[in-house]
Amino acid sequence: MPSSIGDAFIAHPINLHHKHQDFTLLQEVPDSYTWTQSDDYPSGDSVISESVPVIDLNHPNALQLIGHACKTWGVFQVINHNIPIKLLDNIECVSRSLFSLPIQQKLKAARSPHGVSGYGFARISSHFSKLMWSEGFTVLGSPLEHFCKLWPQDYSKYSNVIEDYEKEMKILAGSFMWLMLGSLGISKEDIKWAGPKGDFKEDRGALQLNYYPACPDPERAMGLAAHTDSTLLTILYQNCTSGLQVLKDGVGWVTVPPVHGALVVNVGDLLHMLSNGSYPSVLHRAMVNRTQDRISVAYLYGPPNGVQISPLPKLVGPCQTPLYRPVTWSEYLSTKAKHFDKALLYVKTCAPVNGVVDVSDHDNRVKVV
Numbered sequence: 001m002p003s004s005i006g007d008a009f010i011a012h013p014i015n016l017h018h019k020h021q022d023f024t025l026l027q028e029v030p031d032s033y034t035w036t037q038s039d040d041y042p043s044g045d046s047v048i049s050e051s052v053p054v055i056d057l058n059h060p061n062a063l064q065l066i067g068h069a070c071k072t073w074g075v076f077q078v079i080n081h082n083i084p085i086k087l088l089d090n091i092e093c094v095s096r097s098l099f100s101l102p103i104q105q106k107l108k109a110a111r112s113p114h115g116v117s118g119y120g121f122a123r124i125s126s127h128f129s130k131l132m133w134s135e136g137f138t139v140l141g142s143p144l145e146h147f148c149k150l151w152p153q154d155y156s157k158y159s160n161v162i163e164d165y166e167k168e169m170k171i172l173a174g175s176f177m178w179l180m181l182g183s184l185g186i187s188k189e190d191i192k193w194a195g196p197k198g199d200f201k202e203d204r205g206a207l208q209l210n211y212y213p214a215c216p217d218p219e220r221a222m223g224l225a226a227h228t229d230s231t232l233l234t235i236l237y238q239n240c241t242s243g244l245q246v247l248k249d250g251v252g253w254v255t256v257p258p259v260h261g262a263l264v265v266n267v268g269d270l271l272h273m274l275s276n277g278s279y280p281s282v283l284h285r286a287m288v289n290r291t292q293d294r295i296s297v298a299y300l301y302g303p304p305n306g307v308q309i310s311p312l313p314k315l316v317g318p319c320q321t322p323l324y325r326p327v328t329w330s331e332y333l334s335t336k337a338k339h340f341d342k343a344l345l346y347v348k349t350c351a352p353v354n355g356v357v358d359v360s361d362h363d364n365r366v367k368v369v
């Protein structure tokens with residue numbers, strides 16, 4: 001089993017037999033990029049009758065508002081988060097500079113099939129028959145190794161922004177952990193791996209820069225297909241072009257409109273497990289736009305290497321069994337790389353009542369066929 005997230009994909013490399021596109025040359029959507037409703041799951045039109053909560057962190061009831069949003073939506077937007085607007089502008093600028101480089105230059109920093117960092121297709125691409133109308137760049141730790149290849153002369157001004165952004169996001173993500181867990185009645189003593197000061201100092205984050213070029217036929221293209229994040233939580237900055245949609249049970253796809261200076265926070269699969277299923281990890285996707293390109297930056301936040309995530313005892317009733325077995329972040333990423341949207345089922349303690357179960361999958365993991 002992988003011991004760090006850098007090793008998570010060794011057993012499941014992405015091997016896509018597609019060339020990277022220069023989107024600026026495309027006047028129409030090629031067949032390999034044309035999605036029909038059956039290519040995406042679950043399909044459906046978007047609705048505007050409900051909206052994702054926007055929470056002011058300075059509100060006296062911020063804790064309760066966050067708890068309610070996590071339970072009912074698995075996502076919320078925050079304002080007054082203390083991240084300087086200038087830093088958000090800078091990370092958007094770095095992303096724009098990176099994606100506007102010529103394709104040959106970007107490919108010098110290509111992600112290897114079994115690696116995490118670098119330029120390339122979204123990791124989930126291998127689970128779909130159609131390609132996504134987007135480009136991505138993942139940073140795990142320092143971006144220097146890849147940035148030297150992209151900008152041999154002035155890589156440091158770009159990597160400084162990334163490092164500042166990672167530093168700020170790590171602190172903010174630690175605060176969100178306490179707010180999201182605090183709203184479930186969890187305190188610092190309940191989470192041993194939060195460290196002696198309860199500041200989650202050892203925790204890890206990866207940064208995902210996403211670019212969605214303008215698209216000549218947006219109804220038939222998909223920016224980033226529906227997925228949940230394999231994280232504890234994700235903090236997303238989106239620029240002023242809308243595109244992010246979340247699936248709300250019984251409602252449908254709801255657009256998360258860009259709010260100037262706000263950040264989107266969503267529950268990931270690991271927090272769903274930790275909360276014993278109380279907080280749903282929200283299914284989300286990114287749509288594309290005919291006239292405007294779009295940039296988003298996701299900070300994907302998870303526990304330190306080796307820490308096993310399982311439902312918190314306080315959240316499991318006296319007559320209940322925990323819904324999930326313990327799993328490290330890298331084990332879960334590896335399970336997700338193999339089973340994608342079924343990954344949570346594979347870490348469930350009880351198999352679905354009407355599912356066929358085969359316990360012969362590696363290391364007695366439950367297999368649903």
Ligand SMILES: C=C1C[C@]23C[C@@]1(O)CC[C@H]2[C@@]12CCC[C@@](C)(C(=O)O1)[C@H]2[C@@H]3C(=O)O
Pocket residue numbers: 005116122123124125138206208227228229230231298300333336
């Ligand atoms: C830590 C990670 C989560 C992620 C896979 C990764 O190793 C780094 C990229 C992340 C990302 C960002 C875009 C959507 C996503 C599903 C993908 O393909 O790559 C997520 C992965 C995830 O949350 O599972």
Ligand SMILES: O=C(O)CCC(=O)C(=O)O
Pocket residue numbers: 208210224229236238243244245284285286295296297298
């Ligand atoms: O671009 C977006 O709005 C969504 C990005 C996303 O879901 C991700 O990077 O995990």
Ligand SMILES: [Fe+2]
Pocket residue numbers: 227228229234284298
């Ligand atoms: Fe995501």
